Amino acid sequence: MLIQQPNLKKNVSHIINPSVTTNELSSYEKLLYWAAIIESSDDAIISKSPEGIITSWNKGAEKLYGYTAQEVIGKPVSIIMPKGKESDFSYMMSQFLAGKRIDHYATQRQRKDGRIIDVSITVSPIKDATGKIIGASKIARDITAQVEEERRKEDFISTASHELKTPLTSQQVYGKLLERLIEKNDDSEYLPLIQKMNKQTKKLIKLTEDLIELSRTEKGKLEMDMEPFDFDDLVQEIVENSRMISNHKIEITSTVNQSIVGDRERIGQVLTNLILNAVKYSPRAEQVIVNTNVIDNELQVSIRDFGIGIPKEYHEKIFERFFRVYGEDEKTFPGMGIGLYLSKEIVTRHGGTIWLESDSNKGSTFTFSLPLG
Ligand code: ADP
Numbered sequence: 001m002l003i004q005q006p007n008l009k010k011n012v013s014h015i016i017n018p019s020v021t022t023n024e025l026s027s028y029e030k031l032l033y034w035a036a037i038i039e040s041s042d043d044a045i046i047s048k049s050p051e052g053i054i055t056s057w058n059k060g061a062e063k064l065y066g067y068t069a070q071e072v073i074g075k076p077v078s079i080i081m082p083k084g085k086e087s088d089f090s091y092m093m094s095q096f097l098a099g100k101r102i103d104h105y106a107t108q109r110q111r112k113d114g115r116i117i118d119v120s121i122t123v124s125p126i127k128d129a130t131g132k133i134i135g136a137s138k139i140a141r142d143i144t145a146q147v148e149e150e151r152r153k154e155d156f157i158s159t160a161s162h163e164l165k166t167p168l169t170s171q172q173v174y175g176k177l178l179e180r181l182i183e184k185n186d187d188s189e190y191l192p193l194i195q196k197m198n199k200q201t202k203k204l205i206k207l208t209e210d211l212i213e214l215s216r217t218e219k220g221k222l223e224m225d226m227e228p229f230d231f232d233d234l235v236q237e238i239v240e241n242s243r244m245i246s247n248h249k250i251e252i253t254s255t256v257n258q259s260i261v262g263d264r265e266r267i268g269q270v271l272t273n274l275i276l277n278a279v280k281y282s283p284r285a286e287q288v289i290v291n292t293n294v295i296d297n298e299l300q301v302s303i304r305d306f307g308i309g310i311p312k313e314y315h316e317k318i319f320e321r322f323f324r325v326y327g328e329d330e331k332t333f334p335g336m337g338i339g340l341y342l343s344k345e346i347v348t349r350h351g352g353t354i355w356l357e358s359d360s361n362k363g364s365t366f367t368f369s370l371p372l373g
Contacts, residue, residue, distance in 0.1 A: 043060050045138070052077050067112045104120045231299060253291045254292050262370060288305050289305075299369065319340050355368075
């Protein structure tokens with residue numbers, strides 16, 4: 001069934017009057033009132049039947065997609081789907097048939113003139129009085145400018161971090177050389193200075209490497225070098241390295257005796273991130289516990305600390321790019337909010353999951369799982 005477009009040529013200004021509430025309007029006036037709102041919206045608002053046939057199309061949609069209502073009503077919504085976005089359609093259809101809403105889904109659509117635009121779409125099922133789904137409403141907003149801005153930012157981060165890496169690496173080499181010379185000459189006065197400088201250079205290199213990894217992830221270029229390795233060995237190695245740069249007591253409480261197929265270096269990076277976070281965010285505690293387990297054909301690794309903890313309301317956001325908790329305690333710690341984002345990417349690429357249990361001042365336990373075989 002196609003929805004008749006209401007006649008909006010009729011003057012509705014008397015309806016949109018601050019002294020009149022919508023309750024005082026007749027059903028027809030209410031329909032005109034809402035139709036006027038939809039028509040004058042800058043967002044594209046369209047509706048479609050359960051079969052994906054366009055049933056209504058507002059002025060915003062005409063502007064965004066370049067088709068008039070007459071041109072598209074009765075046609076399938078695939079008319080605005082660019083090539084390669086077919087999976088969008090099946091995803092939206094599955095959500096829709098399950099009666100679920102899709103909120104601010106960033107994707108692309110194709111205009112009548114062929115131009116591809118970036119849009120953010122919200123789809124809500126329309127139900128009749130019996131609860132049966134009779135269609136869906138779609139609200140789309142043009143986000144091309146934001147996406148372009150985001151791309152420019154990503155390109156800048158990618159170029160800047162690559163350009164920084166080379167001079168920093170040579171600075172590190174010369175710094176180490178100088179440290180050795182000072183040590184050899186027994187210049188104890190200068191030794192702590194050069195050691196401090198080398199420590200800062202190391203931090204800078206780590207930050208730069210995180211930024212490079214971040215841009216690789218965003219461009220879908222985070223490559224994984226999958227091969228079998230012994231998991232206990234890796235945990236031992238990372239914990240020993242972490243002990244060298246921290247004063248915490250980092251304990252390993254179990255072994256798994258398992259070989260696993262994965263990117264050893266990147267899984268090591270996840271362990272390092274979690275252990276160094278546990279150290280960083282527990283300045284008044286001294287213990288960090290690393291526990292490994294095999295549960296249901298999965299390898300699980302937990303890193304527990306007794307530090308400042310993370311309030312529950314941030315648990316969902318904590319793995320997002322650049323997300324940091326900014327409480328009184330947290331703002332004193334340096335960081336960019338990239339480590340957990342990258343860790344999640346790496347674990348997900350291995351078919352695993354990562355989660356946390358934590359609360360303010362109760363410490364945190366970060367756990368990740370990796371499928372075995
Ligand atoms: P960074 O530590 O560089 O800010 P991360 O992505 O590693 O970035 O962590 C994101 C945020 O999560 C941190 O800023 C911090 O607020 C919080 N966080 C991470 N690990 C812990 C932890 N073990 N205890 C308390 N807060 C943590």
